[in-house]
Each structure stands twice: as C-alpha cells, then as structure tokens.
Amino acid sequence: xxxxxxxxxxxxxxxxxxxxxxxxxxxxxxxxxxxxxxxxxxxxxxxxxxxxxxxxxxxxxxxxxxxxxxxxxxxxxxxxxxxxxxxxxxxxxxxxxxxxxxxxxxxxxxxxxxxxxxxxxxxxxxxxxxxxxxxxxxxxxxxxxxxxxxxxxx
Numbered sequence: 142x143x144x145x146x147x148x149x150x151x152x153x154x155x156x157x158x159x160x161x162x163x164x165x166x167x168x169x170x171x172x173x174x175x176x177x178x179x180x181x182x183x184x185x186x187x188x189x190x191x192x193x194x195x196x197x198x199x200x201x202x203x204x205x206x207x208x209x210x211x212x213x214x215x216x217x218x219x220x221x222x223x224x225x226x227x228x229x230x231x232x233x234x235x236x237x238x239x240x241x242x243x244x245x246x247x248x249x250x251x252x253x254x255x256x257x258x259x260x261x262x263x264x265x266x267x268x269x270x271x272x273x274x275x276x277x278x279x280x281x282x283x284x285x286x287x288x289x290x291x292x293x294x295x
Contacts, residue, residue, distance in 0.1 A: 147192050152177070153185055154295050157195075161292060164198040204255050209237075211256040212284040215266070216248035217276055224275030225249065231273045237265055248280070259283075 149157070155175055159166045172179045189195045204212075219228060225243065232238050232252060240253035252270075256262040262281070271279055 147189075147194050149189070149194070149295070153189065156182055156185060157189070157295055160198075161295075208257050209255040211258055211262050212287075213254050213256065213262055214282045214284065215252045215254060215270065216280040216282075217250040217252065217270075218247075218278045218280075219249040220275050220277045222249065228273055228275045232270070235265070235269050237261075238270075 152175055156171055159171050159174075168182050169179045172182050175182075186195065217228070219225060228250065229241060232241055232250075235254075237254045237256055238252050239255055242251045243249065244251050254262070254265065256265055262283070266279060266281060270276065
C-alpha cells in the first residue's frame with residue numbers, strides 16, 4: 142500500500158527542524174521565533190502526528206556509558222523463509238538485539254546488536270542467536286566507527 146505524500150509548509154519545517162535537533166526545545170521559544178502562538182504550534186504538531194510523519198519522541202541513551210562498547214551487525218540465513226516469524230519472536234527475547242530488518246539479498250534478516258565486548262558478542266552469538274531453531278548460519282560485522290547518524294533531511 143503506497144502512503145500518501147504529506148505536504149508540509151515552511152512553518153512546519155521550522156518546527157520540525159528545532160525538535161529534530163533537540164526534542165526538548167520549548168514550544169514557546171519556537172513560537173516566539175516564528176511569530177505564532179504556542180497553541181498553533183501544538184495544533185500543527187498534532188496534525189503532523191496524526192499524519193504519521195512524527196512517530197514519537199524519545200531520549201537516546203549512550204550505550205558506551207553503560208559499558209556496551211561493541212556494536213555489530215549480524216546477517217542471518219534462515220533454513221526456510223517460513224521460519225521468519227518464529228525467529229523474530231525469539232530474537233525479540235534477546236535484549237542486546239536492538240534492531241532487525243527483513244532483507245533482500247544474501248541474508249534473510251540483518252540485526253543490530255550491542256555487546257559489552259567481543260567475548261560478550263561471541264557468547265551471544267553461540268549461546269543465544271545461533272541456537273534459535275530456523276537459523277541456518279550467521280555472518281557478523283563489527284562496527285569500528287560511526288560517523289553518520291542522522292534522520293532524513295526535510
């Protein structure tokens with residue numbers, strides 16, 4: 142199903158840019174900058190939320206502060222495509238799995254995992270992930286550095 146493309150105006154763009162930069166930006170300070178009321182900003186935000194352009198807001202935790210210094214991507218080969226739902230259900234039970242993607246190409250699933258170190262990663266792979274029924278094999282890529290982390294440009 143194709144989603145209808147949403148049209149946003151200049152005021153919406155200003156509001157979104159402020160909130161994408163810092164979701165804790167006070168609505169009244171944005172309103173003063175634009176020259177409209179805080180209520181008008183809230184009304185526009187409700188419209189953008191109901192259109193599904195805004196999917197929510199969240200605090201971002203720095204995993205390194207909690208000791209998670211190893212980030213890896215794991216390509217998962219399934220025995221059969223029919224095992225997808227069951228494998229995802231099991232992967233959801235592993236807290237270190239922070240993202241999953243059903244993909245085309247070599248892998249059926251690609252997951253992003255956070256681990257404390259390489260030993261933690263090895264244990265997670267061998268004891269939890271590779272033991273899931275339906276997973277034929279995995280291929281792991283450790284992230285050495287991340288220089289780009291952004292949302293789509295407005």
